[in-house]
Amino acid sequence: MKHIIKISDSLGNELSTRLIIENFAKTLTKEDEYLFDMSGVSFISRSVADELFNISFCDYHVVLANMEPFVQKMMNVVSVSRFKTRDLKQDDIEIIHCETIKDLSDCLLSV
Amino acid sequence: MESVKVGVGQCDSVETILNAFFNIVEEETKFDNSQVNSNLFNMLLSIWNTKKYFSKISIPYELKNANDSIIVQQLIKNIKQFAPVCYHSYIHYLLGELICNIQQHSKANNAWVDLWYNNALNCIELCVVDDGISIHGSYIENNVYCDKLEYGDASAINIARCGYSTKNRPEAENRGFGISTNMKIITDVLDGVFSICSGNALFLKDGPKAKILVLPKGIEWKGTIIIARLSLDNSQFNMYDYIY
Numbered sequence: 240m241k242h243i244i245k246i247s248d249s250l251g252n253e254l255s256t257r258l259i260i261e262n263f264a265k266t267l268t269k270e271d272e273y274l275f276d277m278s279g280v281s282f283i284s285r286s287v288a289d290e291l292f293n294i295s296f297c298d299y300h301v302v303l304a305n306m307e308p309f310v311q312k313m314m315n316v317v318s319v320s321r322f323k324t325r326d327l328k329q330d331d332i333e334i335i336h337c338e339t340i341k342d343l344s345d346c347l348l349s350v
Numbered sequence: 351m352e353s354v355k356v357g358v359g360q361c362d363s364v365e366t367i368l369n370a371f372f373n374i375v376e377e378e379t380k381f382d383n384s385q386v387n388s389n390l391f392n393m394l395l396s397i398w399n400t401k402k403y404f405s406k407i408s409i410p411y412e413l414k415n416a417n418d419s420i421i422v423q424q425l426i427k428n429i430k431q432f433a434p435v436c437y438h439s440y441i442h443y444l445l446g447e448l449i450c451n452i453q454q455h456s457k458a459n460n461a462w463v464d465l466w467y468n469n470a471l472n473c474i475e476l477c478v479v480d481d482g483i484s485i486h487g488s489y490i491e492n493n494v495y496c497d498k499l500e501y502g503d504a505s506a507i508n509i510a511r512c513g514y515s516t517k518n519r520p521e522a523e524n525r526g527f528g529i530s531t532n533m534k535i536i537t538d539v540l541d542g543v544f545s546i547c548s549g550n551a552l553f554l555k556d557g558p559k560a561k562i563l564v565l566p567k568g569i570e571w572k573g574t575i576i577i578a579r580l581s582l583d584n585s586q587f588n589m590y591d592y593i594y
């Protein structure tokens with residue numbers, strides 16, 4: 240069965256956190272096909288874009304349509320980074336052990 | 351200093367503010383005050399305040415059943431009148447990512463978010479607090495990167511700021527951008543300050559300078575506090591230039 244869902248009506252115009260998409264995904268079924276009409280959604284965070292990517296390309300039959308430019312931009316950022324290996328490395332950083340309150344105070348004032 | 355606050359009345363001294371904060375925490379959420387050595391922690395924050403890293407008031411809110419989009423919209427409603435339009439999406443993005451981290455990783459019962467405009471410095475300052483399992487606790491709980499946690503909370507903050515997420519999918523390292531990206535944008539692009547206090551460690555980044563302090567015995571926050579300040583002076587700012 241095919242469904243068209245207007246996301247701005249269901250979730251709002253500005254989508255900030257992953258949880259809102261995770262919760263929404265629980266209402267979908269893997270057998271059905273969905274078209275998410277994204278018109279009217281003016282902002283999505285990177286987390287939201289990532290979760291939309293998960294459900295549209297990995298978990299469910301979902302197609303996103305009518306994305307506003309900034310929404311499309313965020314989706315592009317996520318889809319590109321999903322196929323790149325991320326080079327995680329720890330920068331050198333000073334770790335200072337403050338034994339006393341005075342040590343701590345001195346450190347804070349020296350930043 | 352003039353400030354715009356959402357939800358709580360004006361306060362004009364550090365002491366009043368900290369007392370208000372801890373009273374709110376205690377009254378509205380039945381916060382277990384034994385979690386924190388208040389005098390020492392207040393002292394820490396007072397010292398902090400002299401450097402203007404920490405300023406006024408907090409809003410408690412219920413994490414459970416919270417509609418995060420509404421929370422974020424309420425928080426930024428008043429700020430939008432002070433921040434140039436080019437910042438609006440970014441403020442939304444920043445708060446969304448930080449609140450998302452609490453919901454996804456902290457296992458907190460309570461969280462408090464405060465956002466205000468600092469008129470004197472033309473900047474936005476924010477404080478996001480939770481009473482969860484701390485960043486270190488989240489790595490331990492998920493049994494990931496435990497080999498990188500030699501210095502406990504300090505190591506945990508260090509790898510979190512570098513983008514090590516507890517929840518990556520096996521096929522893609524698609525998480526861990528919340529803290530790392532925002533920290534870079536705030537300190538490298540927006541001439542700001544980004545600080546994390548989690549457990550007994552405190553991370554401070556002011557422009558290119560960064561350090562992690564292991565706090566003296568007896569000073570710790572059982573949870574995570576993020577405090578940041580970002581300048582509103584960059585009229586050409588476009589967040590999408592820095593998100594990758």
